[in-house]
Amino acid sequence: MRKPTDECLLCKVNAANKTNSHILPRFISTGFLGAKGAPRKGFLLNGINELTAKPKTVQDSPKEDYILCEECEAYFSLVETASAPAVKFWQTKAAEGELKIVPIHPHLKLVQLNSPEPVVMRLLVYSMFWRADISDLGTFKNYKLDSDLAESLRCSLLEFKALANGALQANLKTKEITLHPYATMTAGAFKDETANVLAAINPGNPASLHVDKFGFYIFKAEKDIAGNFMADFSNIKISDNQIMVVSEQLWYDVMVKRPLEMAVEQAKKNLLDSK
């Protein structure tokens, strides 16, 4: 168990005295729990719980004590506040003609975001993968990224650390981020808004995270994405800020059904390994 006197895992300077740090930003990770006011219940998948008679249910997105200092937590909040509107309201903006939409085929279109700054969105995505990597919570315990990638994400995050928006904006002008290609996937509509999942099952290359209505993929290097079907739809260059929007059916098959199957496969493997 970590203690409040342990060092912050991001800055490695201050004491990690912050409690209740969300591993995945709250604004993006709690829609699947259902409407506020209604009984909130969601499912966490981690390749361990899936074979037990009772799947693990949760009332909030996972949070952990003593991983971050107050400053680093405030910095992540700043990045989340800057990127939340783009994530939450892209459909409204698209409907109002504010965003460029590129149709690829009947089940896939690309939506090019016009905010936040592409680097801010990249920091948000890096922070989710990094937090999932360092977390000791059950959902993330077996999720370990390639150690060089994890350290690169930490260094990039720390490089841009700021405690106020003005300072963050200044950092965007002067600092450089290490580029790891990433892709974001969502759907235009969902069969059941409360049937999505939070899952950290595959820490490979690409590593993936299932975060309610969004799926994120990160590749270690540009050469690793060459030949992948996501290559043309990802965020490779520093100015890229686009999301893949798939059909309701494709989302269900890839992002709901498939993670459930993978989690069950992983749970079976864990069970065999433990024998």
Ligand SMILES: [Zn+2]
């Ligand atoms: Zn810190």
